[in-house]
Each structure stands twice: as C-alpha cells, then as structure tokens.
Amino acid sequence: MNKRVMGFAAFGAAAALMLTACGGDGGEGGGGGGNGASFDQGSTEIVNPSDATGGTLRYAISSNMESTDPGNTYYGYVWNFSRYYARTLLTYAAAPGQAGTELVPDLAAEMPEVNDDGTEWTVKLQEGLKYEDGSEIVAEDVKYAIARSNFGDQALPNGPKYFQQLLDEDDYDGPYGGDDPLEGFDAIETPDDHTLVFHLKEPFADFLYVLAQPQTAPVPADADKGEQYQSRVVSSGPYKFEDDYTPGNGLVLVRNEEWDPDTDPIRTALPDRITVEEGVDQNEIDQRLVNGELDVDLAGTGLGPAMKGQLVGDEDARNNLDNPTTGAHFYVNINTKVEPLDNLACRQAVQYAVGREGIQRAYGGDLGGQIATQVLPPDIPGADPELDLYEAASGKPNADKAKEKLEECGHPDGFDVNIGVRSDRPAEVDAVEAIQQSLAEVGINAQVKGYPSDTYTNTQAGSPDFVAENKLGLTYYGWMADWPSGYGYMSSILDGDAIKEAGNSNISELDDPEINKLFDEVISVEDPEEQARIYAEIDRLVMENAAILPGVFQKSVIYRPDNLTNVFFNPSWHMYDYMTLGTTETE
C-alpha cells in the first residue's frame, strides 16, 4: 500500500447519518453545535465561511513532522501543509466534494500543454512571482527542485520518484556531484525563465497529478542544503519560517510580505501566524481540540480511539465531527492461479459467501467504513457505486447463491483455502476472522495465515511464488492512491503487466487480456469523461472476474473545533484543506 494518505471525498456521509436519528440533515443549522454546524457537514460543504484575517492557527501532531522540506516527503499532511510556504506547479482546487479533486495552476500561469504523442509537456510559469527575499522565482529553480528529490544516489529519500521513472533521462546522476548541478539533466528544458518542457519516456495519462506533487515547488540551488534544507525552506507562499526549524521543536510560520494574493487561486491566508507543536500525545491533542485550545490535528487521520469512543455516542458533540472517507479500500485478493480459485465459479462463491458487515465491524461500523461493492473508491472519477454484482451492499452473506456457485465449480461441499493477513494489525485480523466464519457457513474451510506487516507486502502476499507455494488463495489487503485518478488507483493492483516477482501489488495475479488492453488504451485518452468510462469498464470486468472481494472504504472521525473557520474536507488530501483555514482564536 502506498504510504501517503490520500483519497476521495465523503460519499459515506449519507450512510453515516442513518446511524442516528438526530445527526442533522447535512444542511445548514442542523444541530446543536456552538455555531450551528452539523454532523459531517465539513465533508461536503464549507463550515463557518469567513474572510476575517488575523489570529494564530494552531496545529499539533503526535509524532515529529516527516520533514518540512517539500522535496523530501511522502505523507499527505506534509503535502497539504507545505503549500503554506512552497507553491507547486499545479495543485488541487480549494473546494469541498469532488470539485476538490480538480487540478488548477498554482505557480503555473495556465494548465500545461501536451504534444500529440503525449510525451512532451510544456508548463508556463506566472511572471513576477517572488521568494521571501524578493528574488524572482524562475523555471530553473523548479527543475533543480525536481532534480534533488528524484535523481542520483543522494536524492532525498522520503518522497516518491515518479519523475525519475517517467522522464526520458538515463545518465543524469543528481545535482550534488559536479560543479554545475543541472549539467546533463536534459529531460527537462528551460528555454527561458518562465517555461519548463518535460520529456517523458512514454505517454503517461496522469502526468498532471505528478506536477502537483510538492517536489515541483521551486528551490534556489544556492539555498539547498540537502536534507538540512528543511531547517529553513525558502518560501514562495504566503507564509515563511519565523526561525530555523529543528525537528521536534515545532514550527512557527509568519506572513511572507512578498507573496501576492492576486497570483494565487487557492490560498486565503487568513491567520497571521501558524504554529505547529510536535510530539504531543494523541489523547492530549484530542482533548485540547475539544477544549478549543488547538485548531487542527496536523496528521489529518482523525481522533484517537479514546476520544472517538467518547464523542460518537454524544449527540451534541457529534455536530463537531466530520466522518469522511480516508481513500483506503480494504479488500481481499482472490488469487486467480491457486486451486480451486482458478475456477471463476469458485471465486464467485467466495464473493457471495462473505457478509461485508463482518468486515465493516472490524473498522467500527458505519462510522469506520462504508461497505464496498466495487474496486474504485467512491470519489474517483469512474467509480460506480451501483456496481454490485454479488449483492454485497446489504452486508449479509448470500449462502444460497454461494452454494449454487460451489455446485457449478465442482465443489458442492466447499473446499479448503488459506487466507493471509498481517497478524500485527488487529482490525485486519478481526475482519479476517469474520470472513473465515462467513465462509465456513457454506463449507469453505479457510485457514488463516498470519504474517508480520513488515514483510507482508514484499515477501509473502507480494510474492507470487510464495503465494503459489503456500496456496494463499485469499489475501487481506488495503490500498490507497497517490492521486485521485482511476489509473493511479487501479493500474498497480489490476493490470496484468504490473505483476512482479517481489513487492507485487496485483496479488490476485489477474492477467485478463481485455483489462490489460484497456489500461494500455486509457493512457492516450485525453477526455476525462472517456477516461472515467474506461475506468468504470475495468472495474466491472474485475468484478465479473471476481478477482477482488471489496470490503470497506475506510472512514475517519475528525473533530472540527468551533473556532476553526472556512473548514472543509478536500478529497484530494483526505483531510481539511489547510490552505483555506482561518481561526477566531487571537491568542
């Protein structure tokens, strides 16, 4: 599973509301919250809209920040937060709901242009943009930033390496070697100070999403200190570091007067100061959020179990909660090679036999996850929530249909199968135990095999040889995407060409010619609606193949303090959009 927490908006809002008769209707003024907001309102609309500036916006996080360096991070919260001081070529629109998954120009003057064969992308920068020291932001600084985070042995370790995989560049070994840091780096051209031309090895449909990564935030070469650059990132956004940052000591941002709001489509820059406290215990963060002594839990993953348990049962407190999806889909791979699951009817029998309610319970019922009936999470274009080939939406098993299918596949009394799971993840173990009981009802005897999560994705479930030797017909798994597109989400787990010897993510070893062909085709399709149609088609084919047993789309429970203004959940980040937040707290 990809490390970064990203995903898609709050489709589950409606389901969550059914839990209680008094949770409000998702509209204005639903309940008894301090300012008239209602349960889960922030998932779909802006709560406490405001353009009042001033005050101090207070963040806290239970660990240290992964890094403050936009070039050295793979955590969604840093991608979201670093935009305060690091503008990227493109970014996501500041809007709730699916509108928030749309890409908009940030440093760029307009959306990039691509040549006919899809291998050459041209990006124009806005002119006159300045760093905090008043010097101008030029195209070469963006190129340098991409070089330091992607190329050579000393490339910054934390972030993904998409540019390195995609750019048509063979022999460039990073900026830290010779005298001229960009010597030999030809895959990105900078014909003038405001133009970047990217040359790709082959067409890549989702390249625009790659351009929205924080790695595209400009870094002046003479300010770069490798990993130490995080101590003072040269700001291109509305805020700059007040003092040098030392990991563990927290971060204070103050206004950057060189930033011009007219050039910026997404940042409201309401607070005067922004503070981040690091290493605060999760329970303390939650308590201080409730007390109004803190505005945002920076990690964006929601309340810890203690406070969550306390608040979800409290009718008044619920109005301060949002319950969006996290973008993670937890599902079971049904291997298409292991007997007897190489037989389609046997796979379908498993689909019918498993009641999804048992899986949902492991994540905390309706608040913890929404029952999935297809592969694509609900807010990725192409996701079709109506797609439910195995009548899974009810959450109940369908034993009669399962037995019919068992008959059809020649195992009327059931069969033996192994199911792999990460045994140090309690929720996953609980889910698998529920699946085991469901399967036993129709005579399918599933033997649970537990493995350490450290090695699971690489050596056990991630190795087709291991899966074959140990007859791991079923494997419990979870998946999140780096960006909200069907290709980004599905290609590694469903494309037959993506099957690998180790670290394999297409664990069901689905190698369907029709699906593979669609993946090849969609790369050169430009029309988003046509793309979405193809993703929906792939999803349907996968479900017809019964290669994935959808489980739940995970949801988090986030506390939204009354003092926070302009709050909404952005499905691209899977957390509140930090760039628009304001506070009534003036400290």
Place this chain on the structure above:
Amino acid sequence: MTAPLDAPESAQHAEPEAIARGRRDTESRSLTQIAWRRLRQDRVALGGGAFVALLILVAVFAPLLTAWFGHPPNQFHQDLIDPATQGVLKDPDDPWSGIDPTGGMSAEHLLGLEPVNGRDLFSRIVYGARISLLVAFLSTLLCVVIGTVLGIVAGYLGGWVDTVISRAMDIFLAFPLLLFAIALAGVIPDDAFGLSDNALRIAVLVFIIGFFSWPYIGRIVRGQTLSLREREFVEAARSMGAGTGYILFREILPNLVAPILVYATLLIPTNILFEAALSFLGVGVNPPTPTWGGMLSESLAYYTVAPHFVIIPGLAIFVTVLAFNLFGDGLRDAFDPRSSD
C-alpha cells in the same frame, strides 16, 4: 533472575561432614528427600506449585471446561457488541446504552467478551493456556537438553572444546533474537519438516526460543562441571578406566540434576513472556487460535473501549510467571543446604 550456581557443590560437602560429625541419623536421607522436606515447609513455593499444577489441568481439560460453560473459543457474540465503539454494550437491546466498563462480565461470560466480534474471554484464556504452556515447556526442554549436553562437555573436556562452546554461547547471547524471529517467520513456508499450520508455527516458536536460550543453562552446567570434574569420585571413576561418556552422564550428570531442575523452572516463565513477545510481533500462531500473548497484543488497539481485554490476558501471564518463579525459588532454596533447615 539469579542462578543457583553453587547448590550441589555444597550439597556434595554436606554428607561427608555429616558423617565426620557422626550424625548418622541423617545419613539415610538422600538429597531429594532433604529438599522435599524443606519444600514442604515453604508455603509460598507450594502455593506457586499448586497454581502451576492447576494451570496444567486447566490447559489439558480446556475442551471440557469450555463445553461446560457453553462457549467455544471462536464463537462470535456480535449481538452484544456496539459496532461503532466496538465495545460491549451495557444493554444489548439498546444500541445507545453505552459501553459496559466490565466488558460484559456475567454468569454467562465469566471474564466478559472480546471487543469487535464478542468472543468469550474465559474460553479464550483457557485455550490460550494450552499454547502458552506448551511452547514454554517444550522450548525449556529444548534449551535444557542443548545447554546441559554442551555445558557438561565444555566443562569436562576444557581446552579448545571449552573455548569453542563458550564463545558460541557468547554469540548466541548477543544475537538479535527478535529480528531473527521476524526474519525466520518470513522465510519458513507454511509446510515444512512434515509439519503444517499451527504445529509448524509452534515448532518454530519452540525452536527460536529454545535454540537461543540454551546458553543460560549451558553456562551454569559448565561452571558446575568445572568443579565436579576435580572431585574424588570422578578421579576414582577415571582411574578405574571409565570412559568419558560414562563419567559425563553417569558420574557428573546426576549431580547436576538439582540445579538444572531449578533453573528450568525459572526459565519457564521467561519463555512464557518470550512467546507473548513473539505473538505480539505477529510471528506467533495463526488466528483465530487464542494465545495469551496474541490476545494481549490485539487488546492494545481497544484498550479504551475494553480495558478488561488488556487486563485479563496480562493478569494470566503475570500470575503464571509469578507462580513459576515462586515455585522455582522455593525449589532452589530447598536444594541449597546452606539455607536454614
């Protein structure tokens, strides 16, 4: 934990001295008889021993016990659980009744229920005792066997043999055991050595724990052997032409039984904790088989809604380890004649 380093040495002194003083009334008692007399007077140790015996009975008759109480260890009781908080409801008929702080303890479910799926905790604790004790006993047996053989050989032969074995002990003691365990669990397939599934997992646990704990016993046995080999009865045997094997296992080994027994008793609780640690790291037996360590590791995710789920397996481990330790301590005192009679 301290080792009963010198118990039998002084025991060997005891009898000749007694003879020299002419206290013939004690002459007829063997070391074991003396020890047993002492042990009988040590109520704390006896209590520990009784608890251990009870535990073994519970483990052996686990199916009878759970059948009597009517809840198989893997049976779900989801109707008693609140899906949102995952804790046990105060009133199963009212989904808004809140979490029962006792975790659903009642006459029906003596120790309450697990969160999420609502399995009966009493049944799981009873069944968990089987795995925990089995792994602890077998692994202790393994390290006693390896440790005794290598320790006695090293101590008696000395020279380069001693050097090699002693350095091997140092290496084993310095080995990063938990990392090794995780790596091994990743390498060993699910069918190997003619075993499969949980039998194999248990064998691997026993192997890991036993194979890396033997130097503790080995060092003690070696130390004892070093002094024993200089004794008259060994020299006598040697002068009468006894072979090395005979001397090692017929002359020296019987004199080592007491410290080995004592130390093994003290090693068992360490190994119970070890099994818990390995289960905690995800390299234990497969779910849904209950083990104390596995339950403890799962419970931490739910400690706020089900504190009893943390406390009960923790308490089971704690009390068992304590009982073994008390019994082991008593045994050591009993075998050590220097302690007051």
